[in-house]
Amino acid sequence: xxxxxxxxxxxxxxxxxxxxxxxxxxxxxxxxxxxxxxxxxxxxxxxxxxxxxxxxxxxxxxxxxxxxxxxxxxxxxxxxxxxxxxxxxxxxxxxxxxxxxxxxxxxxxxxxxxxxxxxxxxxxxxxxxxxxxxxxxxxxxxxxxxxxxxxxxxxxxxxxxxxxxxxxxxxxxxxxxxxxxxxxxxxxxxxxxxxxxxxxxxxxxxxxxxxxxxxxxxxxxxxxxxxxxxxxxxxxxxxxxxxxxxxxxxxxxxxxxxxxxxxxxxxxxxxxxxxxxxxxxxxxxxxxxxxxxxxxxxxxxxxxxxxxxxxxxxxxxxxxxxxxxxxxxxxxxxxxxxxxxxxxxxxxxxxxxxxxxxxxxxxxxxxxxxxxxxxxxxxxxxxxxxxxxxxxxxxxxxxxxxxxxxxxxxxxxxxxxxxxxxxxxxxxxxxxxxxxxxxxxxxxxxxxxxxxxxxxxxxxxxxxxxxxxxxxxxxxxxxxxxxxxxxxxxxxxxxxxxxxxxxxxxxxxxxxxxxxxxxxxxxxxxxxxxxxxxxxxxxxxxxxxxxxxxxxxxxxxxxxxxxxxxxxxxxxxxxxxxxxxxxxxxxxxxxxxxxxxxxxxxxxxxxxxxxxxxxxxxxxxxxxxxxxxxxxxxxxxxxxxxxxxxxxxxxxxxxxxxxxxxxxxxxxxxxxxxxxxxxxxxxxxxxxxxxxxxxxxxxxxxxxxxxxxxxxxxxxxxxxxxxxxxxxxxxxxxxxxxxxxxxxxxxxxxxxxxxxxxxxxxxxxxxxxxxxxxxxxxxxxxxxxxxxxxxxxxxxxxxxxxxxxxxxxxxxxxxxxxxxxxxxxxxxxxxxxxxxxxxxxxxxxxxxxxxxxxxxxxxxxxxxxxxxxxxxxxxxxxxxxxxxxxxxxxxxxxxxxxxxxxxxxxxxxxxxxxxxxxxxxxxxxxxxxxxxxxxxxxxxxxxxxxxxxxxxxxxxxxxxxxxxx
Numbered sequence: 024x025x026x027x028x029x030x031x032x033x034x035x036x037x038x039x040x041x042x043x044x045x046x047x048x049x050x051x052x053x054x055x056x057x058x059x060x061x062x063x064x065x066x067x068x069x070x071x072x073x074x075x076x077x078x079x080x081x082x083x084x085x086x087x088x089x090x091x092x093x094x095x096x097x098x099x100x101x102x103x104x105x106x107x108x109x110x111x112x113x114x115x116x117x118x119x120x121x122x123x124x125x126x127x128x129x130x131x132x133x134x135x136x137x138x139x140x141x142x143x144x145x146x147x148x149x150x151x152x153x154x155x156x157x158x159x160x161x162x163x164x165x166x167x168x169x170x171x172x173x174x175x176x177x178x179x180x181x182x183x184x185x186x187x188x189x190x191x192x193x194x195x196x197x198x199x200x201x202x203x204x205x206x207x208x209x210x211x212x213x214x215x216x217x218x219x220x221x222x223x224x225x226x227x228x229x230x231x232x233x234x235x236x237x238x239x240x241x242x243x244x245x246x247x248x249x250x251x252x253x254x255x256x257x258x259x260x261x262x263x264x265x266x267x268x269x270x271x272x273x274x275x276x277x278x279x280x281x282x283x284x285x286x287x288x289x290x291x292x293x294x295x296x297x298x299x300x301x302x303x304x305x306x307x308x309x310x311x312x313x314x315x316x317x318x319x320x321x322x323x324x325x326x327x328x329x330x331x332x333x334x335x336x337x338x339x340x341x342x343x344x345x346x347x348x349x350x351x352x353x354x355x356x357x358x359x360x361x362x363x364x365x366x367x368x369x370x371x372x373x374x375x376x377x378x379x380x381x382x383x384x385x386x387x388x389x390x391x392x393x394x395x396x397x398x399x400x401x402x403x404x405x406x407x408x409x410x411x412x413x414x415x416x417x418x419x420x421x422x423x424x425x426x427x428x429x430x431x432x433x434x435x436x437x438x439x440x441x442x443x444x445x446x447x448x449x450x451x452x453x454x455x456x457x458x459x460x461x462x463x464x465x466x467x468x469x470x471x472x473x474x475x476x477x478x479x480x481x482x483x484x485x486x487x488x489x490x491x492x493x494x495x496x497x498x499x500x501x502x503x504x505x506x507x508x509x510x511x512x513x514x515x516x517x518x519x520x521x522x523x524x525x526x527x528x529x530x531x532x533x534x535x536x537x538x539x540x541x542x543x544x545x546x547x548x549x550x551x552x553x554x555x556x557x558x559x560x561x562x563x564x565x566x567x568x569x570x571x572x573x574x575x576x577x578x579x580x581x582x583x584x585x586x587x588x589x590x591x592x593x594x595x596x597x598x599x600x601x602x603x604x605x606x607x608x609x610x611x612x613x614x615x616x617x618x619x620x621x622x623x624x625x626x627x628x629x630x631x632x633x634x635x636x637x638x639x640x641x642x643x644x645x646x647x648x649x650x651x652x653x654x655x656x657x658x659x660x661x662x663x664x665x666x667x668x669x670x671x672x673x674x675x676x677x678x679x680x681x682x683x684x685x686x687x688x689x690x691x692x693x694x695x696x697x698x699x700x701x702x703x704x705x706x707x708x709x710x711x712x713x714x715x716x717x718x719x720x721x722x723x724x725x726x727x728x729x730x731x732x733x734x735x736x737x738x739x740x741x742x743x744x745x746x747x748x749x750x751x752x753x754x755x756x757x758x759x760x761x762x763x764x765x766x767x768x769x770x771x772x773x774x775x776x777x778x779x780x781x782x783x784x785x786x787x788x789x790x791x792x793x794x795x796x797x798x799x800x801x802x803x804x805x806x807x808x809x810x811x812x813x814x815x816x817x818x819x820x821x822x823x824x825x826x827x828x829x830x831x832x833x834x835x836x837x838x839x840x841x842x843x844x845x846x847x848x849x850x851x852x853x854x855x856x857x858x859x860x861x862x863x864x865x866x867x868x869x870x871x872x873x874x875x876x877x878x879x880x881x882x883x884x885x886x887x888x889x890x891x892x893x894x895x896x897x898x899x900x901x902x903x904x905x906x907x908x909x910x911x912x913x914x915x916x917x918x919x920x921x922x923x924x925x926x927x928x929x930x931x932x933x934x935x936x937x938x939x940x941x942x943x944x945x946x947x948x949x950x951x952x953x954x955x956x957x958x959x960x961x962x963x964x965x966x967x968x969x970x971x972x973x974x975x976x977x978x979x980x981x982x983x984x985x986x987x988x
Contacts, residue, residue, distance in 0.1 A: 027057075032067050035080040041629075045673075051084065061088055061102065062109055068125060069117050075124075082121075082128035089132045094139050097758075111136070115151055119166030126166060130173030137174045142193050148174070149197040156201055158208045161225035168232035171198065175239035183243060195240055199248040202240070206233050210259060220270045227271060227281045230263065234288035238295060245300050253303050257310075260289050264314045276325040277376075283331045286318070290334035297341040308342055312352050315339055319366050326376050333404035336370070340404075340411035349415040356419060363409070363423045370405035371451050373444050373497070381497055385534035386589055393504055393542050406455040413456065413472070421474045424456040432484070443495040446484075450501045453480055454508055466511040466550065477512050481505065489524045496533045503528065503536070507543040510550055515557075522547060522558060526566055529573040537577060541596040544570075548599045556603065563600065564607040570600050571611065575618045588626045591634040598638045601645035602932060612650050616661045619643055623665040623677075630676040637928060640680035644687060644933030651691040656698075658688055663700045670707070675716060679927055682708075682722035687933035689729035697734035705730060705738065709746040714753065718927045724754075724763045725935055728770035735774040747771060748783055755790055758807075765811045769818050773940075777826030784835045791815070792839065795851065806858060813855035814864055817871035821941070829871070829879040844881075848889060856896050862905035863939060869905065870941055872897040873951050877958030877966060891973040897951070898981050904947050907939055952985040959986060 031054060037047035054060055067073055067081040089110075092101045100107050114136075118129040141148055155167050175194060181187055209229045216222040241249060249256065264286055273280040279287075293311055296304040315335050322328050342348040353359050381388045391400055413420045428449045435446035457475045458468040471477055488494055488502035506513065506521050513521065525547070528540035550557040563570075574597050578587060588594075601608055601615075608615065622639060630636055643662075651658045666685060669677045689701060708727060713719055727747065731738065738744060748771065754764030768787065772780070791812055798808050820829045836844040856872075859865050875882055875893050882890045944950045959966035970982045 027063055028067055028070070031060075031063055032073055032077050032081070035067070035077055035084060038084075039076065039080055055088065055092070058103070059106065061085060061092075061106060062113070064088065065110070065113055065117060068121065068129070069113075075122065078121075079124055079128070082125045082132075086128045086132040086135075089135050093135060095757075098139070111140075111145060111148075115148070115155075115170055118170055119155065119163060121166070123165075123169075126169045130169050133170055134173040134177055138177055141174060142190055149194055153198050153201045156205050158205075159212075161209075161212070161222070161229045164205060164209075164229050165225070165232055168229065168236055172232060172236050172239060175236060178239060179242050181243075187243065191240070191243060192246075195246045195248060199240070199246060202233070202236065203248070203252055205229070206256075206259070209233060210262075217268060218270070223268065223270055224281060227285060231281055231285040231288055234285060234292060238288065238292050241292070241300075242295060245303065250303060257307050260293065261310060261314055264289055264311075264318060273327060275327065277327055279327045279330055283328060287331045287334040290315075290331070290338045294334075294338045294341045297338065297345075301345075305347070308348055309352060312339065312342060312348070316366075324369075324374055326374075329401055330399045332370060332401050333399045336366070336401075336404035336408045339366075340408045343408070343411045344414055346415050349412065353412060354416060354419075359412070359416060359419055360423050362412070363420065363427065367405045367409050367455075368427060368448070368452065370401040371448060371455065373447050378497070381500075381535055385538065389535055389538050389542070389592065392500075393507060393539055402451065406451075409455050410459070413459070417472070418474065421456055421472060424452055425475075428452050428456075439494065443498055446488075446498055447495075447501055450484065450498075450505060453484075454505060458508065462508055467508050467546065469511055471509070471512060477509055478514070478517070481509070481513070481517060486520060486524075489521065489528075496531075496536055499528070499531075499533075500535050500539045503539040503543050507539070507546060510543070510547055518547070518558065522562075523566075526570060526573075529570070529577070537573075538590060538592050541574065541577075542592045545592070545596040545599040548596075548603050558603075560603055560605065560607060563603050567600055567604050567608060568611060571597060571615065574600075578622065579618070582625065584626050584629045585631055587622060588630070588632040588635040588639075591632055591638055594635050594638040594642065598642040598645060598932070601642055601649070605645075605649045608646070609650050609653075612646065612654065612657075615646060616658070619646070620661060620665050624668065627665070627669055627672065627674045627677060630674065633676070636677065636680070640677075640684065641930055641932045643684055644930040647684060647687045647691055648933045651688060655688065655692040655695060658691075659698045659700055662688070666700070670704075675718075678713075678716070679718045679722040680930060682719065682726045683930050683933065686722070686726040686729040686935070687930075689726075689733055690935060693732055695733065697730065697737060701730055702734065702737065705734070705741070705743065709743060709750065711753070714750060717759065720754065720760055720763050721927045721929070724767045724770075727767060728774075731770050731774035735776075739775060739779050744771075744775060744779055745783070748787065751787070752790055755794060761794070761808060762811060765815050769815065772819065772822075772825075772827065781826075784831075785838050788832075788835045789839050792836075792843075792847070806855070809851045809855045810858055813852050814859070814867070816852050817856070817864075817868045818940075820871040821867055821874060823874060823878060829875045830881050833879075833881045845886065845889070848886075849892070853892055853896055857899060862907050863937065865900055865905040866907060866939070866941060866944070866947060869897065869900050869947050869951065870944070872900065873954055876969075877955055877962075883965065883969070887969075887973055890969055891978075894970070894974055894982055895978050898978060901948055901951065948985075955982075955986055 031051070034047050034051045034054070037043040038051065040047075064081045064085040068078050068085065070078070073081075094100055102110075114129060114133060118126050118133065121129065137145065137148070149171075152167050152171055155163060157163055171194075175191075178187065178191060209226055212226040213223065213230065216226060237249075240246070266282070268282070271280050271282040297308065315338060319332065319335055322332060343353055353362060377388075380391075392402075409420065409424070431445040431449040431452075434442045435449065439446075453475070457472050457477060457480075459470040459472055460468075462468045485502045485505045488498050489506075491499075503525065506525070522544075525540045525544050529537050529544075531537045531540070548556070548558055548563065574593050578590065578593050578597075581587065619639070619642065626636060626639075647658060662684070666681050668674075669681045685701065685704065689697075704726075707713070708723055713723060727750075731747075738747065747767070751764050751768050751771070754760040754767065756764075794808060795812060816832065819827050819832050822828060823831070833844045836847065856868050859868055872893050876890065876897065882893065955966055967983075967986055970979055970986065974982060
């Protein structure tokens with residue numbers, strides 16, 4: 024094992040080197056299947072003979088290994104049982120004895136294991152943890168608490184359920200009293216070590232971890248053990264909110280210390296109690312408001328206190344949202360004035376650290392200020408507090424704010440150079456008081472304060488700053504932000520003035536100014552009024568050349584890959600312009616394609632900003648959607664080099680996007696022959712390794728389907744049909760990919776003639792029936808598989824003219840087990856047919872059911888009751904007939920809610936058009952009648968006979984109405 028440990032450790036070291044990273048990770052992956060690999064990683068973590076960096080890399084790899092390899096989707100362990108038990112036996116003790124950086128990685132691994140195994144299959148865990156707590160060893164305690172927090176933190180975002188409450192009860196019953204005992208001894212140890220720096224820091228860290236865990240344990244319900252001891256807890260919270268000790272002060276003004284973190288954790292608890300537990304908290308709320316006031320008015324402006332200040336303000340926001348507390352604590356005019364002046368305004372005021380960030384880290388300034396990516400800012404929290412006060416005290420709070428706004432505007436007017444910060448504060452305060460509720464990503468602020476005149480402030484104070492060249496650049500960014508925030512409130516006339524000014528600001532040399540302008544422009548272009556773009560396509564076409572050249576030049580001004588992709592806001596604006604202008608961009612297509620290729624070839628060397636390259640590929644999708652149909656050869660020739668390079672270099676971050684774009688290129692010209700590029704892809708995309716990556720699967724299915732449409736004859740000629748169906752077999756075997764499996768199978772049936780598929784009919788259907796049978800015994804079963812099977816059945820049944828159809832399907836099932844179709848039809852197909860919601864699925868079902876009634880010999884002779892059930896199912900579908908709406912184009916969604924990583928991210932600009940497989944059927948009710956009448960005539964009146972013999976009452980009358988024309 025020693026040699027193995029050394030070789031694995033060497034690979035882990037190599038994975039830390041950017042030059043060797045990919046090769047090393049590949050080599051480590053090849054070791055994963057070796058017996059005991061996970062334990063080898065833990066042994067490296069545990070061994071002091073390896074450098075800390077190596078041990079940390081091993082803990083990180085172990086965490087990710089456990090995420091991938093603990094259980095299958097069906098709940099089975101992927102590792103041998105002996106390895107599973109060894110990991111559980113070793114990991115707690117190892118985590119407790121490891122340095123904090125390693126503890127955090129192992130803690131996440133514990134959380135993954137606990138999520139699937141705790142408490143049923145790891146019921147000794149909490150007893151083990153509680154038994155390790157001590158009254159005199161903070162190092163051990165901190166390790167135990169980090170493990171406990173990693174387990175219990177999972178509860179925070181979960182919805183309430185009996186299962187969750189039983190798990191929480193299980194933990195508290197075993198850990199609650201031990202928690203309270205440790206809290207008491209920790210308080211005593213802090214007091215007794217007040218002058219001993221090292222033990223003091225360790226014990227305050229224990230207190231911090233206890234506060235984190237207390238939030239976990241109370242985030243869903245307040246257990247009696249804590250409710251009964253709340254008076255003591257309240258006193259301890261108050262004590263440490265106001266506690267100070269010079270030994271705990273950090274030297275770095277930007278780095279929060281453990282005491283600040285502890286106070287922040289206490290404020291999170293207070294906010295939780297203010298929201299959820301008013302019965303125990305209301306009586307003591309005023310005490311905590313006073314503590315908050317004392318803390319906020321005495322704290323420094325250093326950035327290390329920013330999180331603490333924001334948590335304190337969040338707590339005050341929570342309590343003032345309740346009318347009772349707003350009236351009791353803030354309604355007095357003098358108190359409200361002091362709150363606004365001393366707490367809100369002081370935390371809205373621009374600091375030197377903010378100006379330094381504006382100059383030295385402009386992209387972070389933008390993400391924090393315009394995008395609001397950092398919720399822990401003083402300005403953001405002070406704004407929320409002011410809006411919280413306005414929920415019950417709108418008029419007096421607005422009046423106080425307006426007075427302060429006028430004062431600061433007056434100071435600015437006296438000396439615009441010296442007092443520019445006063446203008447910044449006035450604008451920020453106006454925005455804070457002017458907007459009601461949270462701004463939306465789509466429209467910005469949608470509800471405003473009726474006591475303010477937004478348009479007048481824009482004209483008087485904002486537009487002049489957009490045109491001026493002699494003001495501080497932060498004020499220009501402020502002006503752009505005002506337009507961005509209140510974009511829905513601006514009139515067409517306002518936009519007529521503001522939009523060209525924003526375009527001009529793209530020429531600024533200041534990073535924050537041109538980036539802010541790109542953000543405001545992109546949101547303005549996305550804005551709609553009554554379903555129509557606020558800024559018309561024609562208006563943008565006239566500016567599109569300048570817009571795109573400015574943006575692409577800014578993106579590429581520094582050729583380093585990390586700098587090109589640093590600013591996702593610029594690329595998002597490029598994407599939005601292309602979406603709005605659509606085919607109007609055709610004159611610029613050569614320039615745009617060459618720029619796109621150049622950027623791709625640069626950033627593929629080191630993809631580092633997922634948002635940037637998401638927008639980058641969306642931009643390509645827009646070009647393909649709107650221009651490629653008329654210039655498909657040019658697109659395929661130009662894009663083949665970067666696409667092939669991405670695949671050859673195995674740039675995993677880009678591959679799902681490239682597969683989607685390759686598919687979109689084929690779909691743009693479905694009648695053309697398969698290009699050499701796409702022919703060359705057939706063999707590689709049929710190899711299993713590409714399908715191992717979860718994020719590739721939906722894109723590969725789409726690409727393979729698009730290739731089948733134009734090149735099924737090539738796949739048949741090369742004897743590759745079986746390889747395609749092998750992929751279907753792999754996909755259908757898991758819940759994650761069963762939908763993709765059915766999508767692929769339907770594409771095969773649409774494109775490959777039935778005579779080339781007949782020998783596979785039985786094994787394919789057998790696979791599906793086996794999955795259905797297995798799912799029937801699954802405790803976590805859902806409707807998805809029966810519904811997908813039903814959609815597939817109707818797809819198959821509706822196409823007798825293609826060598827498929829109902830009778831062919833019945834024969835297939837008879838070859839598997841005679842008459843099993845009868846059970847399938849009544850158990851799965853008919854019930855699931857009523858659950859179909861998408862109009863196209865329902866339309867296919869109508870066609871399938873109609874053709875079954877009209878042409879199926881098996882239903883005519885073997886299944887007379889089934890014929891009647893089918894007729895009733897058809898009538899149910901026709902009671903509210905499906906109407907197909909063909910959307911011309913759906914905008915690329917905002918990605919703020921999308922998760923990037925191993926999962927699949929769809930491109931909205933080139934999403935696959937929804938195909939209507941029966942587009943010739945315009946009105947389904949009319950078609951059903953015509954089809955049944957024709958079938959009745961061809962069968963010598965059999966359909967009418969079956970209606971009269973097998974149906975009665977309303978069903979018979981309804982079917983006769985269709986047959987009467």
